[in-house]
Amino acid sequence: MTGLPPKYDFRTAEPVIQEGWSSSGVYHFDPNHPGEAYLVDTPPPTVSGRIHVGHVFSYTQADVMIRYHRMRGRNVFYPFGFDDNGLPTEVFTENNRGVRARDVGRQAFIEACLGLSHEVEAQFERFWKRLGLSVDWRLRYSTIDPRSRRVSQAAFLQLHETGAAYRQEAPTLWCTSCRTGVAQAEIDDKEGVPSQFTTIPFGLDDGGELSIATTRPELLAACVAVFVNPGDDRFRHLVGSFATTPIFGARVPVLADAQADPNKGTGAVMCCTFGDVTDVGWWRNHQLPLKVVITPDGRMNSMAGQYEGLTLAQARARILDDLGAAGLVRAQRPIEHVVGVHERCGTAIEYLLAGQWFIRLLDRKDTWIEAGRRMRWHPDHMRARYESWIEGLNWDWNITRQRYYGVTFPVWYCRSCAHVVTATREMLPVDPQDTPPPVDACPGCGASEPGWHVADPDVMDTWATSSLSPQICATLAEPFGVDATTFESRFRPMSLRPNAHDIIRTWDFYTIVRSIYLTGDIPWTDVLISGHALDPAGKKISKSKLKAAEDPTAMLEQFSADAVRYWATSVRTGGDTALSEEVFRNGSRLVTKLWNAVRFASGFLEGYAPPRTTPIEHLNATDRWMLARLAETTTRATESLDLYEFAAARIEVERLFWTDLCDNYLELVKARLYEGDAPGAKYVLHHVLLAVTKLLAPYLSHVTEAVYLGAFAGVDGRDSIHVAAWPEPDPAWSDGATASIAAGNAILEVVEAVRRWKSERKLSVAAPLASIVVECPSPLDEALRVAMTDLRGVTRASAIEIRTVAAGPVTVTDIQA
RNA sequence: GGGCACGUAGCUCAGUUGGUUAGAGCGCUACCUUGACAUGGUAGAGGUCCGGGGUUCGAGUCCCUGCGUGCCCA
Numbered sequence: 001m002t003g004l005p006p007k008y009d010f011r012t013a014e015p016v017i018q019e020g021w022s023s024s025g026v027y028h029f030d031p032n033h034p035g036e037a038y039l040v041d042t043p044p045p046t047v048s049g050r051i052h053v054g055h056v057f058s059y060t061q062a063d064v065m066i067r068y069h070r071m072r073g074r075n076v077f078y079p080f081g082f083d084d085n086g087l088p089t090e091v092f093t094e095n096n097r098g099v100r101a102r103d104v105g106r107q108a109f110i111e112a113c114l115g116l117s118h119e120v121e122a123q124f125e126r127f128w129k130r131l132g133l134s135v136d137w138r139l140r141y142s143t144i145d146p147r148s149r150r151v152s153q154a155a156f157l158q159l160h161e162t163g164a165a166y167r168q169e170a171p172t173l174w175c176t177s178c179r180t181g182v183a184q185a186e187i188d189d190k191e192g193v194p195s196q197f198t199t200i201p202f203g204l205d206d207g208g209e210l211s212i213a214t215t216r217p218e219l220l221a222a223c224v225a226v227f228v229n230p231g232d233d234r235f236r237h238l239v240g241s242f243a244t245t246p247i248f249g250a251r252v253p254v255l256a257d258a259q260a261d262p263n264k265g266t267g268a269v270m271c272c273t274f275g276d277v278t279d280v281g282w283w284r285n286h287q288l289p290l291k292v293v294i295t296p297d298g299r300m301n302s303m304a305g306q307y308e309g310l311t312l313a314q315a316r317a318r319i320l321d322d323l324g325a326a327g328l329v330r331a332q333r334p335i336e337h338v339v340g341v342h343e344r345c346g347t348a349i350e351y352l353l354a355g356q357w358f359i360r361l362l363d364r365k366d367t368w369i370e371a372g373r374r375m376r377w378h379p380d381h382m383r384a385r386y387e388s389w390i391e392g393l394n395w396d397w398n399i400t401r402q403r404y405y406g407v408t409f410p411v412w413y414c415r416s417c418a419h420v421v422t423a424t425r426e427m428l429p430v431d432p433q434d435t436p437p438p439v440d441a442c443p444g445c446g447a448s449e450p451g452w453h454v455a456d457p458d459v460m461d462t463w464a465t466s467s468l469s470p471q472i473c474a475t476l477a478e479p480f481g482v483d484a485t486t487f488e489s490r491f492r493p494m495s496l497r498p499n500a501h502d503i504i505r506t507w508d509f510y511t512i513v514r515s516i517y518l519t520g521d522i523p524w525t526d527v528l529i530s531g532h533a534l535d536p537a538g539k540k541i542s543k544s545k546l547k548a549a550e551d552p553t554a555m556l557e558q559f560s561a562d563a564v565r566y567w568a569t570s571v572r573t574g575g576d577t578a579l580s581e582e583v584f585r586n587g588s589r590l591v592t593k594l595w596n597a598v599r600f601a602s603g604f605l606e607g608y609a610p611p612r613t614t615p616i617e618h619l620n621a622t623d624r625w626m627l628a629r630l631a632e633t634t635t636r637a638t639e640s641l642d643l644y645e646f647a648a649a650r651i652e653v654e655r656l657f658w659t660d661l662c663d664n665y666l667e668l669v670k671a672r673l674y675e676g677d678a679p680g681a682k683y684v685l686h687h688v689l690l691a692v693t694k695l696l697a698p699y700l701s702h703v704t705e706a707v708y709l710g711a712f713a714g715v716d717g718r719d720s721i722h723v724a725a726w727p728e729p730d731p732a733w734s735d736g737a738t739a740s741i742a743a744g745n746a747i748l749e750v751v752e753a754v755r756r757w758k759s760e761r762k763l764s765v766a767a768p769l770a771s772i773v774v775e776c777p778s779p780l781d782e783a784l785r786v787a788m789t790d791l792r793g794v795t796r797a798s799a800i801e802i803r804t805v806a807a808g809p810v811t812v813t814d815i816q817a
Numbered sequence: 818g819g820g821c822a823c824g825u826a827g828c829u830c831a832g833u834u835g836g837u838u839a840g841a842g843c844g845c846u847a848c849c850u851u852g853a854c855a856u857g858g859u860a861g862a863g864g865u866c867c868g869g870g871g872u873u874c875g876a877g878u879c880c881c882u883g884c885g886u887g888c889c890c891a
Contacts, residue, residue, distance in 0.1 A: 006853095189890080338891085384821055385889060392890055501888085532888095572831085574822090576887080580829070582843055589856050600853030636833095651831065651841080659841095666853080674852070752860095759848065759860035766851035796851090 004602055004710045008595040010560035014702045018129055026720045027134045031482045033075035039494040040066055041469050041524055044081030044143060047120045048092040051127050056552045058530040060568035061646060062498035063133045065528060067698035068641045071726040079139030079476050081469060084117035085406045086462030087178060087344055101404045113405045132561045132701045134722065139476045143465045148472050149429035152465040153410040155518055157422055164360050164517050171280045172354045172398055176298030177347035180402040181356050183461060184395045185506045186343050193339045199266060199331035200323055202226060202243035210243050211330050213265025218316040219272035221248050221304045222293040227282060228268050230256035235268060246328045255286055274351035277394050292353055356400040365390050371512050374522050378644035379574040382501060382529040389505040399464040406459030412437040413454050419444030421453060432456055467510035470494055470523045493521055498528040528644055531576035538578045550579060562700040563587030569646050569699055591703045597662055601685045602711045604673045609715060610686050614732040618680035621783035622790045625744025626665045628737040629656055630688045631729035637695055653695040661688055664748060671793025690716060691727035743783035746810045750774055753812035754795045769797040773814040775805045
């Protein structure tokens with residue numbers, strides 16, 4: 001062991017340490033490693049702006065677990081991806097570059113997106129390195145790079161061949177602002193939206209009227225039926241008759257269906273194609289006609305007659321006016337209700353008919369739930385989120401987006417018969433817009449005239465590619481001589497999927513679905529769910545209103561990467577946490593304390609080589625207690641980490657380090673260290689400090705590296721603490737542990753009693769004492785006598801008398817200054 | 818409306834299978850510059866463990882119920 005410099009300055013130290021990791025390749029995956037592998041399917045962050053503290057929170061927690069497994073000797077595969085296409089990237093590019101996709105043209109827009117993505121990804125990578133993520137940066141991917149496009153298109157073709165992906169002209173969740181179909185997972189519930197619940201009369205053939213209540217009068221022109229509950233006596237006689245819509249005069253059937261709620265409105269409800277998901281179900285089950293009255297950009301079409309061209313909101317106002325003017329408003333009251341909105345833009349979701357590609361979800365719900373149960377979720381209750389999402393699914397997964405920038409569908413359609421022509425595997429990745437299909441004539445109808453085919457004009461949902469991250473990861477070792485097939489056969493399933501709880505319903509769910517379809521196997525064995533970082537007041541941090549206090553880069557500069565990592569792992573697994581300067585400072589303090597403790601010890605351990613076997617003959621009661629506590633703490637911390645309880649593990653280690661080691665053990669052994677050879681104290685000091693440094697290495701990855709390289713590497717023998725062996729207690733340390741702990745507590749009783757006595761008299765703890773008398777039952781009295789040098793040193797008493805008593809607690813009965 | 822969390826010291830939280838006197842950090846009070854560290858140390862004050870009921874020799878912990886907060890889904 002050699003000495004450490006007096007001060008540890010993270011501002012100069014952290015960049016040097018990080019550079020060392022880069023140049024030594026300490027985090028490199030070794031495909032030929034014979035041992036157990038640990039493969040991480042890291043979340044590729046959406047490249048749509050700045051780094052968010054939520055990223056820091058989640059990625060650090062995963063990194064701590066990964067570092068732990070690396071030190072346990074696992075062959076870690078830790079890639080890093082970027083999700084940089086699709087609607088989020090488009091919106092980001094449009095805002096950042098001031099361009100509109102539909103104005104500049106598809107190709108120019110794609111280039112703008114790519115250029116911006118590359119810039120932002122470089123920034124992100126620099127940031128992750130500064131935070132100290134132990135990523136193998138050779139394994140970097142983007143979901144739009146050619147390799148990912150090839151994987152994505154190949155997966156699409158495979159699902160198409162098995163029927164799991166199908167194309168259908170079907171009612172589709174639609175955003176009129178983004179002008180694209182969307183998936184159920186992209187819809188947020190917006191609560192408390194004010195609206196009017198208006199009761200309007202439909203005419204009956206006998207001249208009477210049947211009133212219905214609606215919040216969507218603008219869809220009146222799309223009404224195709226009126227529904228009542230089959231058990232509702234008020235309307236039973238009308239079932240099978242017809243009603244006529246006001247204004248438009250359409251004659252529609254009155255039908256019975258259990259989904260009509262007799263307690264809502266008048267009990268009769270109009271069915272429009274389409275106002276909501278219930279309408280879609282009725283349309284299907286009762287085989288109703290189709291009347292689509294709105295355009296893809298949210299205006300009324302010619303079916304809406306005099307209202308054509310108006311926006312939905314304008315049409316609603318005009319129709320209500322017209323109904324009122326005609327005396328056709330029977331009742332109206334303001335309500336607040338929940339509206340499904342597009343998560344990207346907040347626009348209310350509509351239901352349109354469109355030709356879209358879907359992946360089957362609804363007919364295999366049990367399969368998805370069962371797959372989730374084959375994985376370990378940390379914390380376990382997060383599995384409930386996954387299952388409740390699946391149980392509530394109403395739609396297959398629409399993967400078609402009427403957008404510009406994304407992975408294209410490798411298909412063409414025959415203009416004559418609409419036959420789907422797919423690309424061959426050798427063509428991938430392919431853009432059907434600028435590449436002809438692999439056949440000269442339509443396999444369906446034989447059409448072969450010039451222009452017989454048309455390329456699919458759309459792109460895939462981003463999740464359709466990012467849900468393939470395990471399959472993309474399998475291609476990342478190709479440059480090192482391991483092809484994807486070999487990789488998958490050796491390393492499937494992967495070990496860990498870490499992500500925040502808000503994307504369980506998307507990324508986790510879709511990835512499990514794709515993995516089952518493509519491989520029949522679960523994608524990973526463990527899922528680590530993180531909570532959210534909240535602002536200092538405990539409120540949600542909105543992405544658009546980041547304050548300076550929430551800037552992750554500023555945090556690193558002010559408090560150090562280690563302090564930020566400390567903060568991010570100070571919460572129970574899966575919990576939310578508020579930003580707190582106090583916790584950052586606690587992290588900084590721990591960094592300083594560790595440095596000082598090791599530096600102090602290193603003065604005595606210069607050139608010390610610990611014996612292979614525990615030198616029991618040199619250990620006194622203080623030493624045995626310290627070793628027993630070390631063994632106990634190491635075991636507990638390891639058990640907690642095996643359960644992904646990183647915060648619980650660290651609390652154990654901190655208690656051992658700060659209280660037992662620094663406050664007590666170091667003070668107890670100082671006399672022996674200064675006075676003589678002290679082989680027992682040196683043995684314990686070496687092991688407990690090395691072990692604590694290692695136990696903290698996953699969290700405080702920088703200062704522990706500096707301490708290790710400066711003080712321990714020579715003896716421990718590795719080039720980095722992060723590939724050093726995880727501490728394993730010598731069984732001898734735990735021999736008679738119960739007695740050792742009891743003896744240690746007896747020693748601490750004496751220490752604390754003397755400290756209390758001095759404190760009450762406002763004396764320094766270093767104030768000398770003439771004598772003290774300790775009353776102590778057997779066999780603890782023997783332990784105290786063996787630790788006499790330590791007790792004299794820490795109490796500064798010239799004479800200590802140990803009186804053996806029959807029973808009772810250890811007490812200090814007489815203190816003479 | 819259903820589900821899942823959470824509710825413990827002024828604040829942020831820990832309390833494993835029910836078991837002595839309920840813990841930590843910060844803050845607060847008093848003191849100590851002690852031969853690693855003042856980004857430190859010592860001592861101290863501070864709690865009807867959200868309310869109610871139950872099981873038990875014994876409940877912060879298990880069960881029921883009510884209240885409050887947050888999230889997910891209708």
